[in-house]
Amino acid sequence: MGYFDPKQYVEFTMHFRCNLKCEHCMIEGTMDWLKPESMERFQEILSYNQQHRCWKGAIFTGSEITLSSxxxxxxxMARQNGFEHVRIQTNGIRLADENYCRELVEAGIDEYFVSVMAADAETHDAIALVRGAFAKMMRGLENLDAYENVFLLTNTVITKRSYRDLPRIVDCLAHLRRLVQMDFWNYWPMNETDEKDLIVPYTEILPFLKEAIAKAWQKGLAIEVKNFPECLLGEYSKALNNDQPKLFIDDAFWTEFMRNGFFQCIHREKCGSRQCLGLNTAYIKKFGWQEDILSPLPIQTPFLA
Ligand code: SF4
Incomplete structure:
Protein backbone atom coordinates (compact mmCIF):
# COMPACT_ATOMS: atom_id res chain seq x y z
CA MET A 1 0.00 0.00 0.00
CA GLY A 2 1.22 3.48 -0.82
CA TYR A 3 1.15 6.50 1.47
CA PHE A 4 -0.89 8.39 -1.15
CA ASP A 5 -3.89 7.41 -3.23
CA PRO A 6 -2.93 7.75 -6.93
CA LYS A 7 -6.61 8.24 -7.83
CA GLN A 8 -6.61 11.57 -6.00
CA TYR A 9 -3.85 12.96 -8.23
CA VAL A 10 -3.68 14.37 -11.73
CA GLU A 11 -0.41 14.52 -13.63
CA PHE A 12 0.60 17.21 -16.13
CA THR A 13 3.48 16.76 -18.59
CA MET A 14 4.47 20.38 -19.07
CA HIS A 15 7.97 20.03 -20.41
CA PHE A 16 10.13 17.63 -22.46
CA ARG A 17 13.80 18.26 -21.77
CA CYS A 18 16.25 16.52 -19.48
CA ASN A 19 19.72 17.00 -17.99
CA LEU A 20 20.41 13.26 -17.54
CA LYS A 21 20.57 10.43 -20.07
CA CYS A 22 19.31 7.51 -17.97
CA GLU A 23 19.71 4.22 -19.77
CA HIS A 24 16.22 3.08 -18.68
CA CYS A 25 14.48 6.30 -19.82
CA MET A 26 10.94 5.52 -20.97
CA ILE A 27 10.61 8.49 -23.26
CA GLU A 28 14.09 8.55 -24.75
CA GLY A 29 13.64 8.92 -28.47
CA THR A 30 10.20 10.49 -28.09
CA MET A 31 11.23 13.53 -26.04
CA ASP A 32 12.10 15.43 -29.19
CA TRP A 33 8.66 15.18 -30.69
CA LEU A 34 6.14 14.69 -27.86
CA LYS A 35 4.30 17.95 -27.27
CA PRO A 36 3.98 19.30 -23.72
CA GLU A 37 0.54 20.29 -22.46
CA SER A 38 -0.30 23.88 -23.35
CA MET A 39 -1.05 26.56 -20.74
CA GLU A 40 -4.59 26.77 -22.16
CA ARG A 41 -5.13 23.07 -21.56
CA PHE A 42 -3.61 23.36 -18.08
CA GLN A 43 -5.95 26.21 -17.21
CA GLU A 44 -8.92 24.29 -18.58
CA ILE A 45 -8.14 21.35 -16.27
CA LEU A 46 -7.65 23.66 -13.29
CA SER A 47 -11.08 25.19 -13.92
CA TYR A 48 -12.63 21.76 -14.41
CA ASN A 49 -11.22 20.64 -11.07
CA GLN A 50 -12.43 23.82 -9.36
CA GLN A 51 -15.93 22.83 -10.41
CA HIS A 52 -15.85 19.06 -10.01
CA ARG A 53 -13.19 18.44 -7.30
CA CYS A 54 -11.93 15.25 -8.95
CA TRP A 55 -8.36 15.49 -7.66
CA LYS A 56 -6.67 16.81 -4.51
CA GLY A 57 -3.13 16.73 -5.81
CA ALA A 58 -1.38 18.03 -8.95
CA ILE A 59 1.81 16.40 -10.22
CA PHE A 60 4.17 18.17 -12.59
CA THR A 61 6.41 16.05 -14.73
CA GLY A 62 7.73 15.97 -18.27
CA SER A 63 11.16 14.77 -18.65
CA GLU A 64 12.84 16.94 -16.03
CA ILE A 65 10.31 19.52 -14.87
CA THR A 66 12.82 21.52 -12.79
CA LEU A 67 14.33 22.70 -16.10
CA SER A 68 11.09 24.56 -16.76
CA SER A 69 11.49 28.18 -15.67
CA MET A 77 -1.62 28.39 -10.02
CA ALA A 78 -2.47 24.86 -8.89
CA ARG A 79 -2.60 25.94 -5.25
CA GLN A 80 -4.69 29.03 -6.05
CA ASN A 81 -7.12 26.77 -7.87
CA GLY A 82 -7.74 24.55 -4.90
CA PHE A 83 -5.17 21.77 -5.11
CA GLU A 84 -4.21 20.70 -1.58
CA HIS A 85 -0.93 19.16 -2.71
CA VAL A 86 1.52 19.83 -5.51
CA ARG A 87 4.16 17.24 -6.40
CA ILE A 88 7.06 17.22 -8.81
CA GLN A 89 8.65 14.15 -10.33
CA THR A 90 12.35 14.89 -10.64
CA ASN A 91 15.87 13.51 -10.90
CA GLY A 92 16.78 15.82 -8.01
CA ILE A 93 19.79 17.47 -9.64
CA ARG A 94 18.52 21.04 -9.30
CA LEU A 95 17.39 20.42 -5.73
CA ALA A 96 21.05 20.54 -4.68
CA ASP A 97 20.57 24.33 -4.78
CA GLU A 98 19.11 25.37 -1.39
CA ASN A 99 17.70 28.64 -2.76
CA TYR A 100 15.89 26.79 -5.51
CA CYS A 101 14.41 24.37 -2.96
CA ARG A 102 13.15 27.31 -0.91
CA GLU A 103 11.61 28.88 -4.01
CA LEU A 104 9.74 25.64 -4.83
CA VAL A 105 8.54 25.08 -1.26
CA GLU A 106 7.35 28.68 -1.03
CA ALA A 107 5.51 28.29 -4.34
CA GLY A 108 3.51 25.47 -2.74
CA ILE A 109 5.30 22.29 -3.88
CA ASP A 110 5.04 20.00 -0.86
CA GLU A 111 5.71 16.55 -2.40
CA TYR A 112 8.95 15.55 -4.14
CA PHE A 113 9.13 12.25 -6.05
CA VAL A 114 12.84 11.80 -6.66
CA SER A 115 14.62 9.18 -8.79
CA VAL A 116 17.20 7.20 -6.84
CA MET A 117 18.82 4.85 -9.29
CA ALA A 118 21.26 3.02 -7.05
CA ALA A 119 22.76 3.01 -3.58
CA ASP A 120 26.10 4.56 -4.48
CA ALA A 121 27.44 7.33 -6.66
CA GLU A 122 29.34 5.08 -9.03
CA THR A 123 26.31 2.99 -10.03
CA HIS A 124 23.76 5.83 -9.98
CA ASP A 125 25.99 8.05 -12.15
CA ALA A 126 26.71 5.20 -14.54
CA ILE A 127 22.95 4.67 -15.04
CA ALA A 128 22.30 8.42 -15.38
CA LEU A 129 25.35 8.82 -17.64
CA VAL A 130 26.22 12.04 -15.78
CA ARG A 131 28.96 12.30 -13.16
CA GLY A 132 27.95 13.93 -9.89
CA ALA A 133 24.24 13.13 -10.35
CA PHE A 134 24.04 10.98 -7.19
CA ALA A 135 25.72 13.57 -4.95
CA LYS A 136 23.40 16.34 -6.17
CA MET A 137 20.30 14.18 -5.82
CA MET A 138 21.25 13.22 -2.24
CA ARG A 139 22.02 16.84 -1.36
CA GLY A 140 18.62 17.80 -2.77
CA LEU A 141 16.79 15.24 -0.64
CA GLU A 142 18.67 16.46 2.43
CA ASN A 143 17.89 20.11 1.62
CA LEU A 144 14.18 19.33 1.46
CA ASP A 145 14.33 17.18 4.57
CA ALA A 146 14.76 20.40 6.58
CA TYR A 147 11.20 21.55 5.75
CA GLU A 148 8.47 20.50 8.18
CA ASN A 149 5.67 20.57 5.59
CA VAL A 150 7.38 18.51 2.88
CA PHE A 151 6.86 14.85 1.91
CA LEU A 152 9.62 12.92 0.16
CA LEU A 153 9.03 9.95 -2.11
CA THR A 154 11.63 8.07 -4.11
CA ASN A 155 11.49 5.92 -7.20
CA THR A 156 13.95 3.27 -8.28
CA VAL A 157 13.63 1.59 -11.67
CA ILE A 158 14.60 -2.06 -11.35
CA THR A 159 17.03 -3.03 -14.10
CA LYS A 160 19.96 -5.36 -14.60
CA ARG A 161 22.19 -2.66 -13.17
CA SER A 162 20.13 -1.67 -10.11
CA TYR A 163 18.29 -4.75 -8.79
CA ARG A 164 20.98 -5.96 -6.40
CA ASP A 165 21.09 -2.47 -4.85
CA LEU A 166 17.45 -2.38 -3.70
CA PRO A 167 18.03 -3.21 0.02
CA ARG A 168 21.05 -0.89 0.18
CA ILE A 169 18.99 1.94 -1.33
CA VAL A 170 16.59 1.66 1.62
CA ASP A 171 19.60 1.88 3.97
CA CYS A 172 21.14 4.89 2.28
CA LEU A 173 17.91 6.91 2.62
CA ALA A 174 17.21 5.89 6.23
CA HIS A 175 18.32 9.24 7.68
CA LEU A 176 15.64 11.23 5.83
CA ARG A 177 12.89 12.22 8.29
CA ARG A 178 10.46 13.39 5.60
CA LEU A 179 10.69 10.22 3.50
CA VAL A 180 7.27 8.54 3.52
CA GLN A 181 7.24 6.29 0.47
CA MET A 182 9.62 4.37 -1.77
CA ASP A 183 8.60 3.06 -5.20
CA PHE A 184 10.26 0.20 -7.05
CA TRP A 185 9.20 0.06 -10.71
CA ASN A 186 10.29 -3.03 -12.58
CA TYR A 187 11.59 -1.75 -15.93
CA TRP A 188 9.43 -1.84 -19.04
CA PRO A 189 11.14 -0.97 -22.30
CA MET A 190 8.34 0.79 -24.30
CA ASN A 191 9.23 -1.67 -27.03
CA GLU A 192 8.51 -5.24 -28.11
CA THR A 193 12.09 -6.27 -27.37
CA ASP A 194 14.61 -5.52 -24.63
CA GLU A 195 17.00 -3.66 -26.90
CA LYS A 196 19.16 -2.44 -24.00
CA ASP A 197 19.29 -5.78 -22.19
CA LEU A 198 17.98 -4.30 -18.94
CA ILE A 199 15.19 -6.74 -18.07
CA VAL A 200 16.04 -9.23 -15.32
CA PRO A 201 14.24 -12.56 -14.65
CA TYR A 202 11.68 -12.19 -11.85
CA THR A 203 13.29 -14.93 -9.78
CA GLU A 204 16.61 -13.06 -9.73
CA ILE A 205 15.01 -9.81 -8.60
CA LEU A 206 12.73 -11.39 -6.01
CA PRO A 207 15.10 -11.92 -3.02
CA PHE A 208 16.48 -8.37 -3.31
CA LEU A 209 13.03 -6.87 -3.74
CA LYS A 210 11.62 -8.75 -0.74
CA GLU A 211 14.55 -7.72 1.44
CA ALA A 212 14.12 -4.08 0.41
CA ILE A 213 10.37 -4.16 1.13
CA ALA A 214 10.92 -5.79 4.54
CA LYS A 215 13.55 -3.20 5.49
CA ALA A 216 11.37 -0.29 4.37
CA TRP A 217 8.32 -1.61 6.23
CA GLN A 218 10.45 -2.02 9.35
CA LYS A 219 11.30 1.66 9.08
CA GLY A 220 7.60 2.57 8.75
CA LEU A 221 7.82 3.52 5.07
CA ALA A 222 5.12 2.86 2.51
CA ILE A 223 6.18 0.90 -0.56
CA GLU A 224 4.79 0.78 -4.08
CA VAL A 225 6.01 -1.93 -6.42
CA LYS A 226 4.97 -1.72 -10.05
CA ASN A 227 5.06 -4.28 -12.85
CA PHE A 228 5.92 -7.40 -10.88
CA PRO A 229 3.84 -10.63 -10.85
CA GLU A 230 1.59 -10.56 -7.81
CA CYS A 231 1.72 -14.34 -7.37
CA LEU A 232 5.49 -14.23 -6.81
CA LEU A 233 5.34 -11.63 -4.06
CA GLY A 234 3.48 -13.78 -1.54
CA GLU A 235 3.25 -11.98 1.82
CA TYR A 236 4.78 -8.89 0.17
CA SER A 237 2.00 -8.61 -2.41
CA LYS A 238 0.33 -5.73 -0.58
CA ALA A 239 3.30 -3.64 -1.74
CA LEU A 240 2.11 -4.08 -5.34
CA ASN A 241 0.12 -1.12 -6.62
CA ASN A 242 -0.05 -0.56 -10.36
CA ASP A 243 -2.52 2.33 -10.12
CA GLN A 244 -1.32 5.58 -11.62
CA PRO A 245 -2.65 9.13 -11.39
CA LYS A 246 -4.75 10.48 -14.25
CA LEU A 247 -2.13 11.50 -16.80
CA PHE A 248 -2.43 14.34 -19.30
CA ILE A 249 0.15 13.75 -22.02
CA ASP A 250 0.46 13.96 -25.80
CA ASP A 251 -1.76 11.22 -27.32
CA ALA A 252 1.25 9.97 -29.30
CA PHE A 253 2.75 8.68 -26.04
CA TRP A 254 0.07 6.00 -25.76
CA THR A 255 0.98 4.48 -29.14
CA GLU A 256 4.49 3.99 -27.78
CA PHE A 257 3.22 2.74 -24.42
CA MET A 258 1.04 0.05 -26.02
CA ARG A 259 4.18 -1.50 -27.53
CA ASN A 260 4.91 -2.90 -24.04
CA GLY A 261 2.04 -5.37 -24.42
CA PHE A 262 1.15 -5.72 -20.74
CA PHE A 263 -1.43 -8.16 -19.31
CA GLN A 264 -0.06 -11.30 -20.91
CA CYS A 265 0.06 -14.44 -18.78
CA ILE A 266 -0.66 -18.11 -19.48
CA HIS A 267 -2.77 -18.22 -16.29
CA ARG A 268 -4.67 -14.97 -16.88
CA GLU A 269 -8.09 -16.60 -17.48
CA LYS A 270 -8.05 -18.46 -14.20
CA CYS A 271 -6.25 -15.87 -12.09
CA GLY A 272 -8.13 -13.67 -9.63
CA SER A 273 -5.51 -10.90 -9.39
CA ARG A 274 -6.89 -7.41 -9.92
CA GLN A 275 -3.54 -5.64 -9.65
CA CYS A 276 -1.20 -7.75 -11.74
CA LEU A 277 0.01 -6.43 -15.11
CA GLY A 278 1.15 -9.92 -16.06
CA LEU A 279 4.16 -10.22 -18.36
CA ASN A 280 5.00 -7.91 -21.23
CA THR A 281 6.05 -8.75 -24.77
CA ALA A 282 9.75 -7.99 -24.29
CA TYR A 283 9.90 -10.13 -21.13
CA ILE A 284 8.23 -13.08 -22.84
CA LYS A 285 10.55 -12.82 -25.87
CA LYS A 286 13.57 -12.85 -23.58
CA PHE A 287 12.62 -15.40 -20.92
CA GLY A 288 9.51 -17.20 -22.18
CA TRP A 289 6.13 -17.46 -20.48
CA GLN A 290 7.54 -18.88 -17.25
CA GLU A 291 4.26 -20.64 -16.51
CA ASP A 292 6.01 -22.99 -14.06
CA ILE A 293 7.03 -20.24 -11.65
CA LEU A 294 3.73 -18.31 -11.85
CA SER A 295 0.60 -19.52 -10.13
CA PRO A 296 -2.91 -18.12 -10.54
CA LEU A 297 -4.43 -16.44 -7.50
CA PRO A 298 -7.87 -17.55 -6.30
CA ILE A 299 -10.83 -15.88 -7.99
CA GLN A 300 -12.91 -14.06 -5.36
CA THR A 301 -16.57 -14.99 -5.61
CA PRO A 302 -18.83 -12.05 -4.75
CA PHE A 303 -20.75 -12.67 -1.54
CA LEU A 304 -24.39 -13.39 -2.29
CA ALA A 305 -26.82 -12.48 0.50
S1 SF4 B 1 -0.68 -15.95 -12.49
FE1 SF4 B 1 -0.19 -14.40 -14.02
S2 SF4 B 1 -1.82 -12.87 -13.89
FE2 SF4 B 1 -1.90 -14.14 -12.01
S3 SF4 B 1 -0.66 -13.03 -10.50
FE3 SF4 B 1 0.70 -14.50 -11.51
S4 SF4 B 1 1.62 -13.36 -13.24
FE4 SF4 B 1 -0.15 -12.22 -12.53
Missing part, protein backbone atom coordinates in the same frame (compact mmCIF):
# COMPACT_ATOMS: atom_id res chain seq x y z
CA UNK A 70 7.77 28.60 -14.92
CA UNK A 71 7.53 25.66 -12.49
CA UNK A 72 6.99 27.91 -9.43
CA UNK A 73 4.22 29.75 -11.35
CA UNK A 74 2.54 26.46 -12.27
CA UNK A 75 2.63 25.37 -8.63
CA UNK A 76 1.15 28.65 -7.43
Missing amino acids: NLPDLAR
Whole structure:
Protein backbone atom coordinates (compact mmCIF):
# COMPACT_ATOMS: atom_id res chain seq x y z
CA MET A 1 0.00 0.00 0.00
CA GLY A 2 1.22 3.48 -0.82
CA TYR A 3 1.15 6.50 1.47
CA PHE A 4 -0.89 8.39 -1.15
CA ASP A 5 -3.89 7.41 -3.23
CA PRO A 6 -2.93 7.75 -6.93
CA LYS A 7 -6.61 8.24 -7.83
CA GLN A 8 -6.61 11.57 -6.00
CA TYR A 9 -3.85 12.96 -8.23
CA VAL A 10 -3.68 14.37 -11.73
CA GLU A 11 -0.41 14.52 -13.63
CA PHE A 12 0.60 17.21 -16.13
CA THR A 13 3.48 16.76 -18.59
CA MET A 14 4.47 20.38 -19.07
CA HIS A 15 7.97 20.03 -20.41
CA PHE A 16 10.13 17.63 -22.46
CA ARG A 17 13.80 18.26 -21.77
CA CYS A 18 16.25 16.52 -19.48
CA ASN A 19 19.72 17.00 -17.99
CA LEU A 20 20.41 13.26 -17.54
CA LYS A 21 20.57 10.43 -20.07
CA CYS A 22 19.31 7.51 -17.97
CA GLU A 23 19.71 4.22 -19.77
CA HIS A 24 16.22 3.08 -18.68
CA CYS A 25 14.48 6.30 -19.82
CA MET A 26 10.94 5.52 -20.97
CA ILE A 27 10.61 8.49 -23.26
CA GLU A 28 14.09 8.55 -24.75
CA GLY A 29 13.64 8.92 -28.47
CA THR A 30 10.20 10.49 -28.09
CA MET A 31 11.23 13.53 -26.04
CA ASP A 32 12.10 15.43 -29.19
CA TRP A 33 8.66 15.18 -30.69
CA LEU A 34 6.14 14.69 -27.86
CA LYS A 35 4.30 17.95 -27.27
CA PRO A 36 3.98 19.30 -23.72
CA GLU A 37 0.54 20.29 -22.46
CA SER A 38 -0.30 23.88 -23.35
CA MET A 39 -1.05 26.56 -20.74
CA GLU A 40 -4.59 26.77 -22.16
CA ARG A 41 -5.13 23.07 -21.56
CA PHE A 42 -3.61 23.36 -18.08
CA GLN A 43 -5.95 26.21 -17.21
CA GLU A 44 -8.92 24.29 -18.58
CA ILE A 45 -8.14 21.35 -16.27
CA LEU A 46 -7.65 23.66 -13.29
CA SER A 47 -11.08 25.19 -13.92
CA TYR A 48 -12.63 21.76 -14.41
CA ASN A 49 -11.22 20.64 -11.07
CA GLN A 50 -12.43 23.82 -9.36
CA GLN A 51 -15.93 22.83 -10.41
CA HIS A 52 -15.85 19.06 -10.01
CA ARG A 53 -13.19 18.44 -7.30
CA CYS A 54 -11.93 15.25 -8.95
CA TRP A 55 -8.36 15.49 -7.66
CA LYS A 56 -6.67 16.81 -4.51
CA GLY A 57 -3.13 16.73 -5.81
CA ALA A 58 -1.38 18.03 -8.95
CA ILE A 59 1.81 16.40 -10.22
CA PHE A 60 4.17 18.17 -12.59
CA THR A 61 6.41 16.05 -14.73
CA GLY A 62 7.73 15.97 -18.27
CA SER A 63 11.16 14.77 -18.65
CA GLU A 64 12.84 16.94 -16.03
CA ILE A 65 10.31 19.52 -14.87
CA THR A 66 12.82 21.52 -12.79
CA LEU A 67 14.33 22.70 -16.10
CA SER A 68 11.09 24.56 -16.76
CA SER A 69 11.49 28.18 -15.67
CA ASN A 70 7.77 28.60 -14.92
CA LEU A 71 7.53 25.66 -12.49
CA PRO A 72 6.99 27.91 -9.43
CA ASP A 73 4.22 29.75 -11.35
CA LEU A 74 2.54 26.46 -12.27
CA ALA A 75 2.63 25.37 -8.63
CA ARG A 76 1.15 28.65 -7.43
CA MET A 77 -1.62 28.39 -10.02
CA ALA A 78 -2.47 24.86 -8.89
CA ARG A 79 -2.60 25.94 -5.25
CA GLN A 80 -4.69 29.03 -6.05
CA ASN A 81 -7.12 26.77 -7.87
CA GLY A 82 -7.74 24.55 -4.90
CA PHE A 83 -5.17 21.77 -5.11
CA GLU A 84 -4.21 20.70 -1.58
CA HIS A 85 -0.93 19.16 -2.71
CA VAL A 86 1.52 19.83 -5.51
CA ARG A 87 4.16 17.24 -6.40
CA ILE A 88 7.06 17.22 -8.81
CA GLN A 89 8.65 14.15 -10.33
CA THR A 90 12.35 14.89 -10.64
CA ASN A 91 15.87 13.51 -10.90
CA GLY A 92 16.78 15.82 -8.01
CA ILE A 93 19.79 17.47 -9.64
CA ARG A 94 18.52 21.04 -9.30
CA LEU A 95 17.39 20.42 -5.73
CA ALA A 96 21.05 20.54 -4.68
CA ASP A 97 20.57 24.33 -4.78
CA GLU A 98 19.11 25.37 -1.39
CA ASN A 99 17.70 28.64 -2.76
CA TYR A 100 15.89 26.79 -5.51
CA CYS A 101 14.41 24.37 -2.96
CA ARG A 102 13.15 27.31 -0.91
CA GLU A 103 11.61 28.88 -4.01
CA LEU A 104 9.74 25.64 -4.83
CA VAL A 105 8.54 25.08 -1.26
CA GLU A 106 7.35 28.68 -1.03
CA ALA A 107 5.51 28.29 -4.34
CA GLY A 108 3.51 25.47 -2.74
CA ILE A 109 5.30 22.29 -3.88
CA ASP A 110 5.04 20.00 -0.86
CA GLU A 111 5.71 16.55 -2.40
CA TYR A 112 8.95 15.55 -4.14
CA PHE A 113 9.13 12.25 -6.05
CA VAL A 114 12.84 11.80 -6.66
CA SER A 115 14.62 9.18 -8.79
CA VAL A 116 17.20 7.20 -6.84
CA MET A 117 18.82 4.85 -9.29
CA ALA A 118 21.26 3.02 -7.05
CA ALA A 119 22.76 3.01 -3.58
CA ASP A 120 26.10 4.56 -4.48
CA ALA A 121 27.44 7.33 -6.66
CA GLU A 122 29.34 5.08 -9.03
CA THR A 123 26.31 2.99 -10.03
CA HIS A 124 23.76 5.83 -9.98
CA ASP A 125 25.99 8.05 -12.15
CA ALA A 126 26.71 5.20 -14.54
CA ILE A 127 22.95 4.67 -15.04
CA ALA A 128 22.30 8.42 -15.38
CA LEU A 129 25.35 8.82 -17.64
CA VAL A 130 26.22 12.04 -15.78
CA ARG A 131 28.96 12.30 -13.16
CA GLY A 132 27.95 13.93 -9.89
CA ALA A 133 24.24 13.13 -10.35
CA PHE A 134 24.04 10.98 -7.19
CA ALA A 135 25.72 13.57 -4.95
CA LYS A 136 23.40 16.34 -6.17
CA MET A 137 20.30 14.18 -5.82
CA MET A 138 21.25 13.22 -2.24
CA ARG A 139 22.02 16.84 -1.36
CA GLY A 140 18.62 17.80 -2.77
CA LEU A 141 16.79 15.24 -0.64
CA GLU A 142 18.67 16.46 2.43
CA ASN A 143 17.89 20.11 1.62
CA LEU A 144 14.18 19.33 1.46
CA ASP A 145 14.33 17.18 4.57
CA ALA A 146 14.76 20.40 6.58
CA TYR A 147 11.20 21.55 5.75
CA GLU A 148 8.47 20.50 8.18
CA ASN A 149 5.67 20.57 5.59
CA VAL A 150 7.38 18.51 2.88
CA PHE A 151 6.86 14.85 1.91
CA LEU A 152 9.62 12.92 0.16
CA LEU A 153 9.03 9.95 -2.11
CA THR A 154 11.63 8.07 -4.11
CA ASN A 155 11.49 5.92 -7.20
CA THR A 156 13.95 3.27 -8.28
CA VAL A 157 13.63 1.59 -11.67
CA ILE A 158 14.60 -2.06 -11.35
CA THR A 159 17.03 -3.03 -14.10
CA LYS A 160 19.96 -5.36 -14.60
CA ARG A 161 22.19 -2.66 -13.17
CA SER A 162 20.13 -1.67 -10.11
CA TYR A 163 18.29 -4.75 -8.79
CA ARG A 164 20.98 -5.96 -6.40
CA ASP A 165 21.09 -2.47 -4.85
CA LEU A 166 17.45 -2.38 -3.70
CA PRO A 167 18.03 -3.21 0.02
CA ARG A 168 21.05 -0.89 0.18
CA ILE A 169 18.99 1.94 -1.33
CA VAL A 170 16.59 1.66 1.62
CA ASP A 171 19.60 1.88 3.97
CA CYS A 172 21.14 4.89 2.28
CA LEU A 173 17.91 6.91 2.62
CA ALA A 174 17.21 5.89 6.23
CA HIS A 175 18.32 9.24 7.68
CA LEU A 176 15.64 11.23 5.83
CA ARG A 177 12.89 12.22 8.29
CA ARG A 178 10.46 13.39 5.60
CA LEU A 179 10.69 10.22 3.50
CA VAL A 180 7.27 8.54 3.52
CA GLN A 181 7.24 6.29 0.47
CA MET A 182 9.62 4.37 -1.77
CA ASP A 183 8.60 3.06 -5.20
CA PHE A 184 10.26 0.20 -7.05
CA TRP A 185 9.20 0.06 -10.71
CA ASN A 186 10.29 -3.03 -12.58
CA TYR A 187 11.59 -1.75 -15.93
CA TRP A 188 9.43 -1.84 -19.04
CA PRO A 189 11.14 -0.97 -22.30
CA MET A 190 8.34 0.79 -24.30
CA ASN A 191 9.23 -1.67 -27.03
CA GLU A 192 8.51 -5.24 -28.11
CA THR A 193 12.09 -6.27 -27.37
CA ASP A 194 14.61 -5.52 -24.63
CA GLU A 195 17.00 -3.66 -26.90
CA LYS A 196 19.16 -2.44 -24.00
CA ASP A 197 19.29 -5.78 -22.19
CA LEU A 198 17.98 -4.30 -18.94
CA ILE A 199 15.19 -6.74 -18.07
CA VAL A 200 16.04 -9.23 -15.32
CA PRO A 201 14.24 -12.56 -14.65
CA TYR A 202 11.68 -12.19 -11.85
CA THR A 203 13.29 -14.93 -9.78
CA GLU A 204 16.61 -13.06 -9.73
CA ILE A 205 15.01 -9.81 -8.60
CA LEU A 206 12.73 -11.39 -6.01
CA PRO A 207 15.10 -11.92 -3.02
CA PHE A 208 16.48 -8.37 -3.31
CA LEU A 209 13.03 -6.87 -3.74
CA LYS A 210 11.62 -8.75 -0.74
CA GLU A 211 14.55 -7.72 1.44
CA ALA A 212 14.12 -4.08 0.41
CA ILE A 213 10.37 -4.16 1.13
CA ALA A 214 10.92 -5.79 4.54
CA LYS A 215 13.55 -3.20 5.49
CA ALA A 216 11.37 -0.29 4.37
CA TRP A 217 8.32 -1.61 6.23
CA GLN A 218 10.45 -2.02 9.35
CA LYS A 219 11.30 1.66 9.08
CA GLY A 220 7.60 2.57 8.75
CA LEU A 221 7.82 3.52 5.07
CA ALA A 222 5.12 2.86 2.51
CA ILE A 223 6.18 0.90 -0.56
CA GLU A 224 4.79 0.78 -4.08
CA VAL A 225 6.01 -1.93 -6.42
CA LYS A 226 4.97 -1.72 -10.05
CA ASN A 227 5.06 -4.28 -12.85
CA PHE A 228 5.92 -7.40 -10.88
CA PRO A 229 3.84 -10.63 -10.85
CA GLU A 230 1.59 -10.56 -7.81
CA CYS A 231 1.72 -14.34 -7.37
CA LEU A 232 5.49 -14.23 -6.81
CA LEU A 233 5.34 -11.63 -4.06
CA GLY A 234 3.48 -13.78 -1.54
CA GLU A 235 3.25 -11.98 1.82
CA TYR A 236 4.78 -8.89 0.17
CA SER A 237 2.00 -8.61 -2.41
CA LYS A 238 0.33 -5.73 -0.58
CA ALA A 239 3.30 -3.64 -1.74
CA LEU A 240 2.11 -4.08 -5.34
CA ASN A 241 0.12 -1.12 -6.62
CA ASN A 242 -0.05 -0.56 -10.36
CA ASP A 243 -2.52 2.33 -10.12
CA GLN A 244 -1.32 5.58 -11.62
CA PRO A 245 -2.65 9.13 -11.39
CA LYS A 246 -4.75 10.48 -14.25
CA LEU A 247 -2.13 11.50 -16.80
CA PHE A 248 -2.43 14.34 -19.30
CA ILE A 249 0.15 13.75 -22.02
CA ASP A 250 0.46 13.96 -25.80
CA ASP A 251 -1.76 11.22 -27.32
CA ALA A 252 1.25 9.97 -29.30
CA PHE A 253 2.75 8.68 -26.04
CA TRP A 254 0.07 6.00 -25.76
CA THR A 255 0.98 4.48 -29.14
CA GLU A 256 4.49 3.99 -27.78
CA PHE A 257 3.22 2.74 -24.42
CA MET A 258 1.04 0.05 -26.02
CA ARG A 259 4.18 -1.50 -27.53
CA ASN A 260 4.91 -2.90 -24.04
CA GLY A 261 2.04 -5.37 -24.42
CA PHE A 262 1.15 -5.72 -20.74
CA PHE A 263 -1.43 -8.16 -19.31
CA GLN A 264 -0.06 -11.30 -20.91
CA CYS A 265 0.06 -14.44 -18.78
CA ILE A 266 -0.66 -18.11 -19.48
CA HIS A 267 -2.77 -18.22 -16.29
CA ARG A 268 -4.67 -14.97 -16.88
CA GLU A 269 -8.09 -16.60 -17.48
CA LYS A 270 -8.05 -18.46 -14.20
CA CYS A 271 -6.25 -15.87 -12.09
CA GLY A 272 -8.13 -13.67 -9.63
CA SER A 273 -5.51 -10.90 -9.39
CA ARG A 274 -6.89 -7.41 -9.92
CA GLN A 275 -3.54 -5.64 -9.65
CA CYS A 276 -1.20 -7.75 -11.74
CA LEU A 277 0.01 -6.43 -15.11
CA GLY A 278 1.15 -9.92 -16.06
CA LEU A 279 4.16 -10.22 -18.36
CA ASN A 280 5.00 -7.91 -21.23
CA THR A 281 6.05 -8.75 -24.77
CA ALA A 282 9.75 -7.99 -24.29
CA TYR A 283 9.90 -10.13 -21.13
CA ILE A 284 8.23 -13.08 -22.84
CA LYS A 285 10.55 -12.82 -25.87
CA LYS A 286 13.57 -12.85 -23.58
CA PHE A 287 12.62 -15.40 -20.92
CA GLY A 288 9.51 -17.20 -22.18
CA TRP A 289 6.13 -17.46 -20.48
CA GLN A 290 7.54 -18.88 -17.25
CA GLU A 291 4.26 -20.64 -16.51
CA ASP A 292 6.01 -22.99 -14.06
CA ILE A 293 7.03 -20.24 -11.65
CA LEU A 294 3.73 -18.31 -11.85
CA SER A 295 0.60 -19.52 -10.13
CA PRO A 296 -2.91 -18.12 -10.54
CA LEU A 297 -4.43 -16.44 -7.50
CA PRO A 298 -7.87 -17.55 -6.30
CA ILE A 299 -10.83 -15.88 -7.99
CA GLN A 300 -12.91 -14.06 -5.36
CA THR A 301 -16.57 -14.99 -5.61
CA PRO A 302 -18.83 -12.05 -4.75
CA PHE A 303 -20.75 -12.67 -1.54
CA LEU A 304 -24.39 -13.39 -2.29
CA ALA A 305 -26.82 -12.48 0.50
S1 SF4 B 1 -0.68 -15.95 -12.49
FE1 SF4 B 1 -0.19 -14.40 -14.02
S2 SF4 B 1 -1.82 -12.87 -13.89
FE2 SF4 B 1 -1.90 -14.14 -12.01
S3 SF4 B 1 -0.66 -13.03 -10.50
FE3 SF4 B 1 0.70 -14.50 -11.51
S4 SF4 B 1 1.62 -13.36 -13.24
FE4 SF4 B 1 -0.15 -12.22 -12.53
